[in-house]
Amino acid sequence: MKDKGLTFIVGRPWHAVQWLWGGVIFAAVAAILAWSGRDLNLSLAELMKGLPWIGDFILRMFPPNWGFLDRLVQPVMETIQLAIWGTLFAVLLALPLCFVAARNLTPSLLMFHAARQVFNLARGINELIFALIFVAAVGLGPFAGVLALTVHGAGMLGKFFAEAIEEVDPGPVEALRATGASPLQVIVFAVLPQALPAWIAATLYRLEVNLRAATILGMVGAGGIGFELYSSLKLFQYEDTATCVIVILVMVMSADYVSSRLRARILAR
């Protein structure tokens, strides 16, 4: 045997059956890609043709109209207010349901699955769609936005809260049950203290996500800075649009920074 040549190793050697499966999976992935690309008019040529227009659009945004900042103060405040109350109501909705949705505390498997499905439903529909529904229900304005963030956020937080409960160390829970404490006391004295840091971290994260979501709710008339962004585009005031985009970026990035620092500190405790 010659001491030459290369050996290709990705995992263990494949046998005939595994080669067959590999071929099937490869063909399946190729088929999915072919189907999903078919109706999208993917075209590098079109992109090249459009590039000058994108360049023109960006050029027209400069210089940003700093004078527009005055008009953005109120919408920015409204965006933040939307995010805060959307988060608060989401927490209040998620709290009572999350105990039922935790496998280790749920009174019955039926209620567990029901609660999880409610969360999935609320989480599965985009905030913007909820906003459209609530605008139709309660009229234009930030209240519709708050309701949209509330429902979608409750779905996400409920799932996070329930998972935090499931990750609690069962030892202290058994210890408290062994003292003869009632189920409610076991939750308050053994489950909550363990789950609370993860709950607070999830709530902060939701606040951050809500702030981002609140910046576009205005496009459907549900309050926040999105309305100014949208109308400046409609009126071809691209310098104003630029100011909006910069303000949104600053807002979202600082929220991201503060929230991730806070979450890291809370979870480390």
Add this chain to the structure above:
Amino acid sequence: MIEVHGLSKRYGDLVALVDVSLQVGAGEMLVVLGPSGAGKSTLLRCINRLVEPSGGEVRVGGESAPSSRADLRRLRSQVGMIFQDHNLVPRLSVLKNVLAGRLSRMPLWLSLLQLFRAEDMRIALDCLRRVELEERAWSRADRLSGGQQQRVGIARALAQQPGAILADEPVASLDPNSARLVLGDLKRASRELGIAVLCNLHQVGYAMEFADRIVGIHAGRVVFEGTPDALDDRALGRIYPGRSGKSPQEAASEEVSPITEQMS
């Protein structure tokens, strides 16, 4: 104080306990000795019904099988439990962990509001004083050393003012010095407060040092009962078959049955 008659426990086809009988009197410290998986943990958990027995009778303070949830909680409130990993709530203060032992005697609404009566506070601090950790009352439980945490575990059990205490391998994860402190605290509390203590151990040395009486368990059956003095090599051979100094005939006569312990 604790009376167990003909207790058995099966998990499906697995036999964990077979016809176990024992008694522990007030103020007595009984050590249950046996290898891992012999059924010691299951025996303890059958006594406060964290595990439901398959057969036999368990009495604590004269009361037998609880018929309602309220009965069950009352039974548990009279039996303190100490765990191998202490099972303190890590983020709560030492004092609050000890107060957890009072929960079953507190009005529910007060406890949910985190309000504690003067009497409960006095009892909790008194129990902390017994394990000499009164000055750590306001520390977070997870800031304490392993041995200190286990002594807080004892204080929590004592705060229940129980007639009996079950200790499940309380020193298995401790160094020898901490282990002696913990077992010493447990024994002193048993003596001074007249508590029946049933303590699982797998270290023969500690059993000899601290037990008033020893019960040896192998494969779910009681294979020895007596004072530490009576625990000779023959007895140890029955509890731990396969140890040195044991004849091949003895080894052959050992009954081997599948055993599991529910660790939860």
